[in-house]
Amino acid sequence: MFPKNCWYVACTPDEFADKPLARQICGERMAFYRDGEGKVAAVEDFCPHRGAPLSLGYVEDGQLTCGYHGLKMGRDGKTTSMPKQRVGGFPCVKSYPVEERYGFIWVWPGDAEKADPSEIHHLEWAVSDDWAYGGGLFHIQCDYRLMIDNLMDLTHETYVHSTSIGQKEIDEAPVRTKTVDGEVRTSRYMEDIKAPPFWQAALVANDLPADADVDRWQVCRFTPPSHVLIDVGVALKGEGGQEAPADKRANSIVVDFITPETETSHWYFWGMARNFKPEDQALTDQIREGQGKIFTEDLEMLERQQRNLLEFPERTLLKLDIDAGGVQARRIIDRMIEEEQQAEQDSNLIKTASA
């Protein structure tokens, strides 16, 4: 279950730099490519001629060309030409609203008429020179909501990531969750502790001592449909935590765009944005490599959790205080799905009445 009338991160430009990209999103099979004007396009990955995947073709004269028999497709899903054929009556395939922004391609898998690019959240870290970003993509065999749960409950760091970002103090610090203006925020503050290895390295990278006493924070922010941005960091003890001067802290934003593929699989775009030493590409690479290793530790847990849930469909899971972030995020998602279903029913009623 996923809402479809919203913007998801679909891919990054490098993924279709050489040839079209086949990617299923929210159950929709899409082919991504760059058209004649350099604009990204996404159409259903199904040639109206014989059903071949258009993504096996290539772009010629700015048009997606089927690699089987040469049909050419416009970005609106209408066939524009085919050798020796009149294509006026060819059936149209779906096209999907797409936007290239912040280094990602965003797609609207639902009702195209409702797509409004202004609804894509502003991401300051993606446009400001004060920030650097590095990230990657995982294809994970579990419901995207299990990943949201994972990221909204960071107590798992103590267990899954015990050698890098986890530490016993996470467990022991109280956690607060609230939903404000459609954003779910789960916060945890740990004061007067030692930084775990990943943050020790970040302190050093920011010219601070690895063994300093620090205050640590984690503020997870879920925004629909399925983005989780997490303010994380450590500051020298008593210097104001998140509000400490820049030379007294090391902090970053963990970036998580979580895009459903099917009911039980998703695309996970993970990364980290930081606003210290943004020009240091070697540091960016080093952080990405470290984060990639850490986030890989979640995969087996999530995929086997999914298999367990499929095996025991009748079981009710617990909803503890630490789970409140995921619970409230799912509430927002459920409401979006209901609204879409209601809108569809209303639309059908209108069609019936006017028929």
Next chain:
Amino acid sequence: MFPKNCWYVACTPDEFADKPLARQICGERMAFYRDGEGKVAAVEDFCPHRGAPLSLGYVEDGQLTCGYHGLKMGRDGKTTSMPKQRVGGFPCVKSYPVEERYGFIWVWPGDAEKADPSEIHHLEWAVSDDWAYGGGLFHIQCDYRLMIDNLMDLTHETYVHSTSIGQKEIDEAPVRTKTVDGEVRTSRYMEDIKAPPFWQAALVANDLPADADVDRWQVCRFTPPSHVLIDVGVALKGEGGQEAPADKRANSIVVDFITPETETSHWYFWGMARNFKPEDQALTDQIREGQGKIFTEDLEMLERQQRNLLEFPERTLLKLDIDAGGVQARRIIDRMIEEEQQAEQDSNLIKTASA
């Protein structure tokens, strides 16, 4: 959906030279072996004792011997012996009419009583010393009819095989399809063109200049149940095309025997027969290798087309002029299936009436 009362190519003799061969054809699980008189036999791959696959056994004293407990099976599917057992009452398994001809094993997966070996088409290239043949076998995960479509519409060469046998002129030449006496024939003629790389090599092999201006032809012939033989070649421009003298052309027959395994998979016996330099085995090997590489290019397209069609079962595909060969071939296949179903119904009616 496939007709079963007809001859299909099942395998080649080398495939069961050392031990029995398990192969599923039209949904029937068969074990192929050579009996005591050196004749090929095919029985259901199911031991009546405990259901072990007979193909895991061996041939002893000319009889297929189950490799689990030693039951011996006759070519008629009747158990002939088993150590220390009386086998008279053992249930019979199916046996299948088989013929070894033209270097292939032909099998009749349907009603054995209707099998008539004289219905196997004569293949002159397979028996004449003027011809040489080389080929191979692919196991492909798609409906066998998608392969028929593929071979009856060679415009795909321009796209799928652009570096070998494809060229833009294929697209531009008109195509004609007609059904005569149960054979569907799709023809395309291209005049005054340059040969593509594969045919340049063939010209050279036939002592003709690679860069000559040529006339090219492609005549695809479908015969039921699912054979496609294609007359292809190039002749020096204006020398009569297909009718040009042997020293003015390079031509061959593309041989395609397409045998259903399941509804969504098939065995593809491909090859090429040529009547120039038939004694040149090195040339045969070289052509087979080249053809194998070219035909491999179709596999991903066909298998992903199949998955797309399964994903979108309700879509209607287009039937353009270039698709007429496949369309008319399917019409013949559909009629065969209907006739088989009708005959079965009639037979059931007779049984009921006489009961």
Next chain:
Amino acid sequence: MFPKNCWYVACTPDEFADKPLARQICGERMAFYRDGEGKVAAVEDFCPHRGAPLSLGYVEDGQLTCGYHGLKMGRDGKTTSMPKQRVGGFPCVKSYPVEERYGFIWVWPGDAEKADPSEIHHLEWAVSDDWAYGGGLFHIQCDYRLMIDNLMDLTHETYVHSTSIGQKEIDEAPVRTKTVDGEVRTSRYMEDIKAPPFWQAALVANDLPADADVDRWQVCRFTPPSHVLIDVGVALKGEGGQEAPADKRANSIVVDFITPETETSHWYFWGMARNFKPEDQALTDQIREGQGKIFTEDLEMLERQQRNLLEFPERTLLKLDIDAGGVQARRIIDRMIEEEQQAEQDSNLIKTASA
């Protein structure tokens, strides 16, 4: 179909020496570990918090700890603690009666109240210094009853194991099967024969001549739910066979514990116990290696037999004299299953009546 109110071999202690073991038995997903008192425990492999597999966790302070968010589980399936949480109301997961005995872990996958460790058969070879044991574990994709059939009808040795323990005389010797006190016994005696290669090696290992004329025996004993112990050996001709003096024979017990995983897969614990030169570890290793190779020969046959039976569900298999062991074993198993179903129905009636 398998009885669940009985003891099965689940695993060996080495399998969970370093970390918990996930294993499905009779459809139940279990996590095995050693608790704080060094006693083996088995609980459902499902964390009541969020459904993560407990087997991905670790044992801390003698308690199974979920590797996702740190929930701690008692051996009774009740949560004992979780950081910063009150766990009194947490739902209980299943726990399974387990016993460590004879070098194996035994589990009772059914109604825990009915579990009685005294029902585990005594295995003299496993506790006596006069015996040595070596064995291994296979995971096989077939109904566990096909393995029982396999082991109760050793005529298959002639065919499947022709180069090691098979010989033509097995086929020719009559076989007798009878059920006494819930044990099915199938016996075969071969007199005045030459030993096959495996037994020639055993003769030599026992300081007897490889080429001696021998009497050979095979006595297969099935006991419920699915254990098959086989007395096998050779003795110098005319010295009394099984009753021959120890220095005139080479013999052993083939040990087979066959534990259902799903309806079409099982865990196969195989091994050999011998009472000559029990202190010779090199001999134990050599025999285990040889037996492992021999028993591997059964795998393809069994798994493909299973696929054949799934493909032809309506076929009736033969029940010859050689199959009597498997047939009578299945009769016992069927009765156990019926009794369990009857008991469950009775229990439901009582619940309904008292409601």
